[in-house]
Amino acid sequence: MYLDWTYIVLVLPAVIFSLWASSRVNGVFAKYQNTPIASGLTGAEAAERMLRQAGVYGVRFERVNGRLTDHYDPRTNTIRLSDGVYGSSSAVAVGIACHEAGHALQYARNYLPVKIRMAIIPITQLGSSLAVPLILMGLIFSAASNVFVVVAYVGVGCFALSTVFQLVTLPVEFNASRRALAAIHDSGMLRPEEEGEAKEILSAAAMTYVAALAVSLTQLLRFMTLVDRRRRR
Secondary structure (H helix, E strand, O other): OOOOHHHHHHHHHHHHHHHHHHHHHHHHHHHHOOOEOOOOOOHHHHHHHHHHHOOOOOOEEEEEOOOOOOEEEOOOOEEEEEHHHHOOOEHHHHHHHHHHHHHHHHHHOOOHHHHHHHHHHHHHHHHHHHHHHHHHHHHHHOOOOOHHHHHHHHHHHHHHHHHHHHHHHHHHHHHHHHHHHHHHHHHOOOOHHHHHHHHHHHHHHHHHHHHHHHHHHHHHHHHHHHHHHHHHO
16 A cells, blocks of 8 residues: 555554564574573473473474574474574573474364464455455545445455454464463473573564554554545545
Protein backbone atom coordinates (compact mmCIF):
# COMPACT_ATOMS: atom_id res chain seq x y z
CA MET A 1 0.00 0.00 0.00
CA TYR A 2 1.12 3.57 -0.65
CA LEU A 3 2.86 5.53 2.08
CA ASP A 4 0.48 7.86 3.92
CA TRP A 5 -0.29 9.09 7.40
CA THR A 6 -1.94 5.81 8.38
CA TYR A 7 1.35 3.99 7.82
CA ILE A 8 3.45 6.62 9.59
CA VAL A 9 1.13 6.90 12.59
CA LEU A 10 -0.05 3.30 12.93
CA VAL A 11 2.45 0.89 11.40
CA LEU A 12 5.85 2.59 11.47
CA PRO A 13 6.17 2.64 15.30
CA ALA A 14 5.43 -1.10 15.38
CA VAL A 15 7.99 -1.73 12.64
CA ILE A 16 10.60 0.21 14.61
CA PHE A 17 9.71 -1.85 17.70
CA SER A 18 10.12 -5.03 15.64
CA LEU A 19 13.56 -3.95 14.41
CA TRP A 20 14.60 -3.14 17.96
CA ALA A 21 13.39 -6.52 19.23
CA SER A 22 15.29 -8.37 16.51
CA SER A 23 18.41 -6.33 17.18
CA ARG A 24 18.17 -7.09 20.89
CA VAL A 25 18.04 -10.84 20.30
CA ASN A 26 21.13 -10.68 18.14
CA GLY A 27 22.87 -8.44 20.67
CA VAL A 28 22.19 -10.72 23.63
CA PHE A 29 23.26 -13.77 21.65
CA ALA A 30 26.48 -12.10 20.54
CA LYS A 31 27.19 -11.00 24.11
CA TYR A 32 27.07 -14.49 25.62
CA GLN A 33 27.61 -16.97 22.77
CA ASN A 34 31.33 -17.37 23.50
CA THR A 35 30.93 -17.64 27.29
CA PRO A 36 31.27 -21.34 28.19
CA ILE A 37 29.12 -22.87 30.93
CA ALA A 38 30.47 -24.94 33.80
CA SER A 39 28.64 -28.15 32.83
CA GLY A 40 30.08 -28.12 29.30
CA LEU A 41 26.72 -29.20 27.85
CA THR A 42 26.06 -28.22 24.25
CA GLY A 43 22.71 -26.90 23.14
CA ALA A 44 21.79 -30.22 21.51
CA GLU A 45 22.82 -32.20 24.59
CA ALA A 46 20.81 -29.94 26.90
CA ALA A 47 17.67 -30.22 24.77
CA GLU A 48 18.04 -33.98 24.55
CA ARG A 49 18.46 -34.21 28.32
CA MET A 50 15.37 -32.06 28.86
CA LEU A 51 13.26 -34.34 26.68
CA ARG A 52 14.66 -37.50 28.22
CA GLN A 53 13.91 -36.29 31.74
CA ALA A 54 10.36 -35.49 30.61
CA GLY A 55 9.98 -39.02 29.25
CA VAL A 56 9.77 -37.89 25.63
CA TYR A 57 11.74 -39.98 23.13
CA GLY A 58 12.01 -40.24 19.37
CA VAL A 59 12.66 -36.57 18.67
CA ARG A 60 15.36 -36.14 16.02
CA PHE A 61 18.06 -33.46 16.11
CA GLU A 62 19.61 -31.82 13.08
CA ARG A 63 22.16 -29.07 12.60
CA VAL A 64 21.12 -26.35 10.16
CA ASN A 65 22.99 -23.46 8.60
CA GLY A 66 22.35 -19.86 9.50
CA ARG A 67 22.27 -17.69 12.58
CA LEU A 68 19.41 -18.23 15.02
CA THR A 69 17.52 -20.37 12.53
CA ASP A 70 16.51 -22.79 15.28
CA HIS A 71 13.04 -24.33 15.11
CA TYR A 72 10.99 -27.44 15.82
CA ASP A 73 9.30 -29.20 12.89
CA PRO A 74 6.25 -31.12 14.16
CA ARG A 75 5.76 -32.80 10.78
CA THR A 76 8.94 -34.82 11.17
CA ASN A 77 9.30 -34.48 14.97
CA THR A 78 12.67 -32.84 14.43
CA ILE A 79 14.48 -30.11 16.35
CA ARG A 80 16.75 -28.18 14.02
CA LEU A 81 19.47 -26.15 15.71
CA SER A 82 21.71 -23.56 14.09
CA ASP A 83 25.49 -23.81 14.02
CA GLY A 84 25.83 -21.38 16.93
CA VAL A 85 23.48 -23.41 19.11
CA TYR A 86 23.82 -27.11 18.23
CA GLY A 87 27.39 -27.61 19.36
CA SER A 88 27.86 -24.53 21.52
CA SER A 89 28.42 -24.80 25.27
CA SER A 90 26.96 -21.44 26.24
CA ALA A 91 23.96 -20.50 28.37
CA VAL A 92 22.23 -18.81 25.43
CA ALA A 93 22.67 -21.94 23.30
CA VAL A 94 21.21 -24.08 26.07
CA GLY A 95 18.29 -21.67 26.49
CA ILE A 96 17.46 -21.59 22.80
CA ALA A 97 17.81 -25.35 22.34
CA CYS A 98 15.64 -26.07 25.37
CA HIS A 99 13.04 -23.63 24.07
CA GLU A 100 12.76 -25.74 20.93
CA ALA A 101 12.56 -28.83 23.12
CA GLY A 102 9.71 -27.04 24.87
CA HIS A 103 7.84 -27.01 21.56
CA ALA A 104 8.43 -30.76 21.19
CA LEU A 105 6.99 -31.22 24.69
CA GLN A 106 3.93 -29.16 23.75
CA TYR A 107 3.12 -31.55 20.95
CA ALA A 108 3.86 -34.58 23.09
CA ARG A 109 1.53 -33.26 25.81
CA ASN A 110 -1.18 -32.08 23.38
CA TYR A 111 -0.90 -28.46 24.54
CA LEU A 112 -4.14 -26.81 23.40
CA PRO A 113 -2.78 -23.49 21.98
CA VAL A 114 -0.27 -25.31 19.78
CA LYS A 115 -3.06 -27.57 18.46
CA ILE A 116 -5.13 -24.48 17.66
CA ARG A 117 -2.20 -22.85 15.88
CA MET A 118 -1.59 -25.94 13.76
CA ALA A 119 -5.27 -26.18 12.89
CA ILE A 120 -5.51 -22.60 11.58
CA ILE A 121 -2.28 -22.62 9.55
CA PRO A 122 -3.91 -23.67 6.22
CA ILE A 123 -6.66 -21.04 6.37
CA THR A 124 -4.16 -18.44 7.58
CA GLN A 125 -1.87 -19.12 4.63
CA LEU A 126 -4.80 -18.84 2.22
CA GLY A 127 -5.98 -15.62 3.83
CA SER A 128 -2.51 -14.09 3.73
CA SER A 129 -2.16 -14.78 0.00
CA LEU A 130 -5.57 -13.25 -0.80
CA ALA A 131 -5.62 -10.29 1.59
CA VAL A 132 -3.56 -7.62 -0.18
CA PRO A 133 -4.78 -8.41 -3.73
CA LEU A 134 -8.40 -8.20 -2.57
CA ILE A 135 -7.81 -4.95 -0.67
CA LEU A 136 -6.01 -3.39 -3.63
CA MET A 137 -8.70 -4.50 -6.06
CA GLY A 138 -11.41 -3.15 -3.79
CA LEU A 139 -9.74 0.23 -3.31
CA ILE A 140 -8.87 0.71 -6.99
CA PHE A 141 -12.28 -0.19 -8.39
CA SER A 142 -14.52 1.02 -5.57
CA ALA A 143 -15.27 4.23 -7.50
CA ALA A 144 -16.96 2.10 -10.16
CA SER A 145 -19.15 0.07 -7.81
CA ASN A 146 -19.80 -0.33 -4.09
CA VAL A 147 -19.41 -4.06 -4.61
CA PHE A 148 -15.66 -3.56 -4.65
CA VAL A 149 -15.81 -1.97 -1.20
CA VAL A 150 -17.18 -5.30 -0.01
CA VAL A 151 -14.30 -7.02 -1.80
CA ALA A 152 -11.87 -4.78 0.10
CA TYR A 153 -13.52 -5.66 3.39
CA VAL A 154 -13.23 -9.35 2.56
CA GLY A 155 -9.52 -8.72 2.03
CA VAL A 156 -9.32 -7.07 5.44
CA GLY A 157 -11.00 -10.12 6.93
CA CYS A 158 -8.45 -12.37 5.24
CA PHE A 159 -5.63 -10.28 6.67
CA ALA A 160 -7.20 -10.52 10.12
CA LEU A 161 -6.58 -14.27 9.99
CA SER A 162 -2.83 -13.66 10.08
CA THR A 163 -3.31 -11.39 13.08
CA VAL A 164 -5.21 -14.15 14.85
CA PHE A 165 -2.33 -16.51 14.07
CA GLN A 166 0.17 -14.08 15.62
CA LEU A 167 -2.07 -13.78 18.68
CA VAL A 168 -2.27 -17.56 19.14
CA THR A 169 1.51 -17.79 18.67
CA LEU A 170 2.20 -15.73 21.82
CA PRO A 171 1.08 -18.28 24.44
CA VAL A 172 2.78 -21.05 22.44
CA GLU A 173 6.15 -19.26 22.50
CA PHE A 174 5.86 -18.04 26.08
CA ASN A 175 4.95 -21.52 27.29
CA ALA A 176 7.89 -23.10 25.44
CA SER A 177 10.24 -20.69 27.19
CA ARG A 178 8.67 -21.37 30.58
CA ARG A 179 9.09 -25.10 30.04
CA ALA A 180 12.70 -24.57 29.02
CA LEU A 181 13.62 -22.41 32.02
CA ALA A 182 11.85 -24.75 34.45
CA ALA A 183 13.70 -27.78 33.04
CA ILE A 184 17.03 -25.96 33.12
CA HIS A 185 16.50 -24.96 36.75
CA ASP A 186 15.17 -28.31 37.97
CA SER A 187 17.93 -30.32 36.29
CA GLY A 188 20.75 -28.02 37.37
CA MET A 189 22.11 -27.76 33.84
CA LEU A 190 23.13 -24.16 34.49
CA ARG A 191 24.43 -22.26 37.46
CA PRO A 192 22.22 -19.42 38.80
CA GLU A 193 24.17 -16.72 36.98
CA GLU A 194 24.11 -18.81 33.79
CA GLU A 195 20.35 -19.24 34.14
CA GLY A 196 20.13 -15.44 34.02
CA GLU A 197 21.84 -15.43 30.62
CA ALA A 198 19.45 -18.10 29.29
CA LYS A 199 16.46 -16.16 30.62
CA GLU A 200 17.76 -12.97 29.00
CA ILE A 201 17.96 -14.49 25.52
CA LEU A 202 14.51 -16.09 25.83
CA SER A 203 12.98 -12.85 27.10
CA ALA A 204 14.52 -10.97 24.18
CA ALA A 205 13.21 -13.59 21.74
CA ALA A 206 9.73 -13.31 23.27
CA MET A 207 9.68 -9.61 22.40
CA THR A 208 10.07 -10.45 18.71
CA TYR A 209 6.74 -12.29 18.83
CA VAL A 210 5.09 -9.40 20.66
CA ALA A 211 6.50 -7.08 17.99
CA ALA A 212 5.20 -9.32 15.19
CA LEU A 213 1.72 -9.14 16.71
CA ALA A 214 2.00 -5.37 17.03
CA VAL A 215 2.97 -5.01 13.35
CA SER A 216 0.10 -7.26 12.27
CA LEU A 217 -2.43 -5.43 14.46
CA THR A 218 -1.39 -1.98 13.30
CA GLN A 219 -1.35 -3.06 9.67
CA LEU A 220 -4.85 -4.47 10.14
CA LEU A 221 -6.00 -1.16 11.62
CA ARG A 222 -4.42 0.67 8.68
CA PHE A 223 -6.23 -1.47 6.13
CA MET A 224 -9.52 -0.98 7.97
CA THR A 225 -8.96 2.78 8.01
CA LEU A 226 -8.15 2.93 4.29
CA VAL A 227 -11.18 0.87 3.29
CA ASP A 228 -13.51 2.76 5.62
CA ARG A 229 -12.24 6.07 4.22
CA ARG A 230 -12.94 4.88 0.67
CA ARG A 231 -16.42 3.67 1.66
CA ARG A 232 -17.32 7.14 2.97
CA ARG A 233 -16.42 8.85 -0.29
